[in-house]
Amino acid sequence: MNSGGGEDVEHFRSRARVWIEKNLPAADDPAEVDDTELQNVIFDAGFAGIAYPVQYGGAGLTFEHQRGFFDEAKGRRVPMGFGVSIGMLGPTLLDFGSEALKASHLPRILRGDELWIQLLSEPTGGSDMAGALTRLTRDGDTYVLNGSKMWSTGALYSDFGMCLARTNWDVPKHRGLSMVAVPLRGTHGVTIDAIRSVTGVLGDFCVEFFDDVTLPAGNLIGAENEGWTVAQRLLLHERNAGNGLEHGIGLFGVTGEAPGVTVDDIAEGVRRRGLSADPALSQRVVEAYIEATVSHHAGERVMTGLRTGALTGQWASLLKLHLGVNSNRAAKAALATWAAEGVIWDGDEKTTGRAGEMFLRSRGFSIAGGTNEIQRNIVAERLMGLPREPSFDLDIPFSEVLRKRKNF
Numbered sequence: 001m002n003s004g005g006g007e008d009v010e011h012f013r014s015r016a017r018v019w020i021e022k023n024l025p026a027a028d029d030p031a032e033v034d035d036t037e038l039q040n041v042i043f044d045a046g047f048a049g050i051a052y053p054v055q056y057g058g059a060g061l062t063f064e065h066q067r068g069f070f071d072e073a074k075g076r077r078v079p080m081g082f083g084v085s086i087g088m089l090g091p092t093l094l095d096f097g098s099e100a101l102k103a104s105h106l107p108r109i110l111r112g113d114e115l116w117i118q119l120l121s122e123p124t125g126g127s128d129m130a131g132a133l134t135r136l137t138r139d140g141d142t143y144v145l146n147g148s149k150m151w152s153t154g155a156l157y158s159d160f161g162m163c164l165a166r167t168n169w170d171v172p173k174h175r176g177l178s179m180v181a182v183p184l185r186g187t188h189g190v191t192i193d194a195i196r197s198v199t200g201v202l203g204d205f206c207v208e209f210f211d212d213v214t215l216p217a218g219n220l221i222g223a224e225n226e227g228w229t230v231a232q233r234l235l236l237h238e239r240n241a242g243n244g245l246e247h248g249i250g251l252f253g254v255t256g257e258a259p260g261v262t263v264d265d266i267a268e269g270v271r272r273r274g275l276s277a278d279p280a281l282s283q284r285v286v287e288a289y290i291e292a293t294v295s296h297h298a299g300e301r302v303m304t305g306l307r308t309g310a311l312t313g314q315w316a317s318l319l320k321l322h323l324g325v326n327s328n329r330a331a332k333a334a335l336a337t338w339a340a341e342g343v344i345w346d347g348d349e350k351t352t353g354r355a356g357e358m359f360l361r362s363r364g365f366s367i368a369g370g371t372n373e374i375q376r377n378i379v380a381e382r383l384m385g386l387p388r389e390p391s392f393d394l395d396i397p398f399s400e401v402l403r404k405r406k407n408f
């Protein structure tokens, strides 16, 4: 089958298979592998950014080719740390970045030489992203950034952040925002502080402070005051990629299983404890299997619908909602079947206590990329056509919002 990317998908797959066999170590190979070096190798062979245009370092093929590559790479070591940059931020740059930004950053992103993150949430709140208070002020050929962002995953070890900031305070909140690329390493006026997460890890999340950070005007992504459109597209890419769709195919694990806990993990707990005949525990295993199967098929259906044009819009929110609900449910099932063994976690990912860790981490899946409540709003309003939730601040200048909020 040729799906429009030039090379026949089957031909591409067999070419990829030969290359993968020679170049990607087995997933359980105990030898230390540097993920950046491995990504460099994948890029140099033309298998990074499979659906990115050739002029930006991609292979110029389709998502079907990308899926083919990662199907062939099952059981092999594939670098997983570049999913946010390649699956979410890169596609946003492709959609809205200037030619100069795309040409200089996309090849580096695909090669694994540059990591990008998103700077959207603020200490004052993340759900109301359009209420951002971080300020971006034009000054000749530059912009000056002041304010703070929070919960930014990976800020400590990333190179650039895509930052949503307010450029106009005198128009309604969605119309005065702009998106800008902020270099994070050693930039004068940028302070990055690590946050300790509920699992005890320090630095997965960060809070950043921007004090008179000077940025070239060319760092703007999209037009000034049209940052909301860029942010919406970024979130769409995030929900697609996070569900293993589009540019995220293969970079975020297999669609269907809740991250961190597989149906096999849950069943293994029952087997090890010799409780396969316990009807309550068997039911947990069967429920987890059904959830994973439904999620897998829903993902396939959305992916196919988006590809063929039968579906348009925010369908990934439906999948994200399932992920947010099901990851916690699967972690609870694992806790139930592994019992005490499931909560004694010593930090080793391979030990059984992973269920306990996943129980804590799963809360994050119901929050990151928009909470379950926000996904429900999107599904209700944009997919089901239900009325918008009431709001007082859509049509008034943002500078008046805080004053009027107390009367709402």
Ligand SMILES: Cc1cc2nc3c(=O)[nH]c(=O)nc-3n(C[C@H](O)[C@H](O)[C@H](O)COP(=O)(O)OP(=O)(O)OC[C@H]3O[C@@H](n4cnc5c(N)ncnc54)[C@H](O)[C@@H]3O)c2cc1C
Residues within 6 Å of the ligand: 117, 118, 119, 120, 121, 122, 124, 125, 126, 127, 128, 150, 151, 152, 153, 154, 363, 364, 365, 367, 368, 369, 370, 371, 372, 373, 374, 377, 389
């Ligand atoms: C694992 C993880 C990774 C993250 N990574 C990033 C990142 O890289 N970059 C980044 O910018 N942010 C990141 N975030 C932050 C995340 O986007 C925000 O936490 C999220 O948008 C919610 O914002 P908040 O925590 O400020 O909660 P709030 O917005 O204050 O919401 C509090 C509660 O109110 C509910 N609520 C709010 N508004 C409504 C409404 N209109 N209707 C119904 N209920 C509502 C919410 O659902 C929530 O339960 C990450 C978060 C997590 C957990």
